[in-house]
Amino acid sequence: EFYKIAFYNIGWGSITRYMDGLATEICEMVRAKCVDAVGIGGHQSHYPCDMLRVVTKLNDGAEQPVWKGRSDGQYIFVWNSDRLVLTIYNYISCGIAEHPWRMAQYLQFRHAESQPGPPLHVCHCHSPSSDNQKETPTQEQIIRKLTDERRVTIFKALWKQVEMNNPKGAGAPAVIFGGDYNSTDLQWAYCLRRASETQASRRRIQRCVSSY
16 A cells, blocks of 8 residues: 655745635645645644635535544644544654744554554654845844754654654654755755664655655
């Protein structure tokens, strides 16, 4: 079995007008790409209401509603419960004490028809950085900057959540890191190299980039 999971970054601008069409756009994407789950992030909003709008649109016309969702902070995550069963959900800190607002969604799923199988872990995270806002950054932008060391801290915090929730005997966990981590290939390589204590539970790594 395999799954298609999409991630949709809204951005930091005003989205009051945009949110009216978000549910329709997400629904069209799900149907066109046969997507099993979607993570939406990148902006503080009235997300519980927005999530309900997306879920309602996805279930529109169905005899039995199958789409469910969870929302916290700047995140929405919705999934087809006929394909995926949510077993664990946590809204977690990214581990940076001076940036308590850096949070992420952790979700653990099992296949809807084969519960004994290994779980799928999803870490849905948006890591904003103020690197490119001004040629001469303000003190606040310097403090908020997403440095490579902070990238390492975020990765370690998320992987710790995965290892903590991976069942004993399940082997190397299947994990998806999705969202917007504001990291290049070199920065990801640095994170993985620095997180050497996690290598025992990491077997293969694949980077996926797509657009819609």
